[in-house]
Amino acid sequence: MSIVGWMIIFCEVMFWVVILLGLVTRYIFKRKSLGLFLLALTPVIDVILLLTAGFDLYQGESATLAHAIAAVYIGVSLSFGKSMIAWADQRFQYYVTKQGEKPRKRYGMDYAKHYFKSWGRHLLAYIIGVGILVGLIFWIGDPARTEALMGITRIWSLALAIDLVISITFFIWPPKPKGISSSI
Known part of the structure; x- marks a missing residue:
C-alpha cells in the first residue's frame, strides 16, 4: 500500500x-474549552492528508486510487x-x-427531509472532492498519470445520482416504525 493509502487510514x-x-x-474531565479545541482539530487532519497526497504527486508519482480516495475523504x-461530531456528541x-x-x-416525512438534507451534504462533499480531483488533474497535466482520478470522478457522479434517486423515493415511500404497516 502507498504512503497515501496509509495516510488515509491514519x-x-x-x-x-x-x-x-x-x-x-x-x-x-469537564474541560469544555480543551474539549472544543480537540474537536476543532479535525480539519487539521484533512490538511495533513491533502498535503501528503499533493506532495506525493509533486514528487512525480502517478495518481492512484489512494490519491483519488484522499480527495473523496477530504x-x-x-x-x-460537523454533523458527524454532533452525532457522536449526542450519543x-x-x-x-x-x-x-x-x-x-x-x-415518515421527517426521515425523508433529513435524508434529503444529507444528500445536500453529499452534493457539497462531491463539489469539494471533485474540485480537488479536477485541480489535481490540471496541476499534473498528464492524462496518463491522472486516469485513476477521472475514474473516481465518474464513479462518484453515478453514486451521487443514485443517492438522489434514493432520497426522492423516501418522499414517495417514507419509512415507518417497525410493526406499522400501510393499509392499502
Whole structure:
C-alpha cells in the first residue's frame, strides 16, 4: 500500500480519536474549552492528508486510487464533519454520561427531509472532492498519470445520482416504525 493509502487510514483513525478525546475531555474531565479545541482539530487532519497526497504527486508519482480516495475523504470530512461530531456528541452524552436526550429514530416525512438534507451534504462533499480531483488533474497535466482520478470522478457522479434517486423515493415511500404497516 502507498504512503497515501496509509495516510488515509491514519487520518480516519485520528479523526475518530480526536473526536473521542474531545468528548471525553469535554464531558468526563469537564474541560469544555480543551474539549472544543480537540474537536476543532479535525480539519487539521484533512490538511495533513491533502498535503501528503499533493506532495506525493509533486514528487512525480502517478495518481492512484489512494490519491483519488484522499480527495473523496477530504470532501466528505469537510461536508459531513460537523454533523458527524454532533452525532457522536449526542450519543456520548446519552450513553456514556447518562445526560442529554436519547437519540431518536426518524420516520415518515421527517426521515425523508433529513435524508434529503444529507444528500445536500453529499452534493457539497462531491463539489469539494471533485474540485480537488479536477485541480489535481490540471496541476499534473498528464492524462496518463491522472486516469485513476477521472475514474473516481465518474464513479462518484453515478453514486451521487443514485443517492438522489434514493432520497426522492423516501418522499414517495417514507419509512415507518417497525410493526406499522400501510393499509392499502
